[in-house]
Amino acid sequence: MLLRHRFLTLQTASLFSSSSFSSSSVLPFSLDFRKPFSHTIQQTPNLSSSTTRHVHASAAKDSKPAISETAKFVKKALFVPPGVEPDLVTEDMILPGSNIVLGPYAGHSQIKQVEFVKSSAKPKDCPKDALPEFAILGRSNVGKSSLINALVRKKEVVLTSKKPGKTQLINHFLVNKNWYIVDLPGYGFANAPESTRMDWSSFTKGYFLNRETLVAVLLLVDASIPPRKIDLDCANWLGRNNIPMTFVFTKCDKMKASKGIRPDENIKNFQEIIRENYREPPPWIMTSSVTGLGRDELLLHMSQLRNYWDN
Ligand SMILES: Nc1nc2c(ncn2[C@@H]2O[C@H](COP(=O)(O)OP(=O)(O)OP(=O)(O)O)[C@@H](O)[C@H]2O)c(=O)[nH]1
């Protein structure tokens, strides 16, 4: 059994209902922590979900201020990690700009040291030292390499480019000598025919399916453009294959986004689709590699996933 299944598993549920994503082969999924930490929110959340009520009730009981705009924006579809009782979630446990509740497994999160280890052309060539790792996945040009540079606070640890397709190999970066960040090739080149767009999977498919040390995939989604089918197709593929993931919205600094739609609106629209199709909400977080938005929060989230995985 893959080690990552000790941490969390994505489960398939009923068929997609959204017409834009309807396909007989497309299945939604939900997050489901395995025992002994099975504190998931049970039903499809909406504005009046059980979690919301818990947040409100808890805040009222403790005479805390009313729920913040951020928490409202989260739309009450919280990601509750292992070790947290959903009934006891309070607003101050939610990471700003995300739906992620911080739990007891969160720990040391800052990056003190990072070193490039290797580029692998094939999944079987990846490091074999069994350290936990996070894969950075997303459409070409979404900002994968930039996010890694922002996380490690180095400008050029990873090459970035205006030209899509810069990252061609599986690149392993060792952090603090005990976990990896993995930069992957992007999928969905603009202008490429649909048939070749998902070719990334033939390259990285083996990696996702066989990498036992994969704690989670950070699936990057560009918040400066409206939701793309290919991103949801990718999320769906990961879900069907029980690969844990976190949605990381990038380019949230681009407030003058294309087509006059702002990042927060794009994210809300994306959330609407997610909420329609997922029984349990995956964790998601807003980031900007330009301003550093979400950096520390994402690292904290990664620390709780990693520490639980290590446990
Ligand atoms: N404004 C803004 N631009 C960004 C951000 N992140 C990345 N970019 C820009 O987006 C472009 C692509 O960034 P990369 O980090 O190279 O994207 P990538 O996903 O690694 O691309 P591939 O390796 O080709 O798949 C570059 O011009 C970056 O400067 C961000 O948070 N805000």
Ligand SMILES: [Mg+2]
């Ligand atoms: Mg790149």
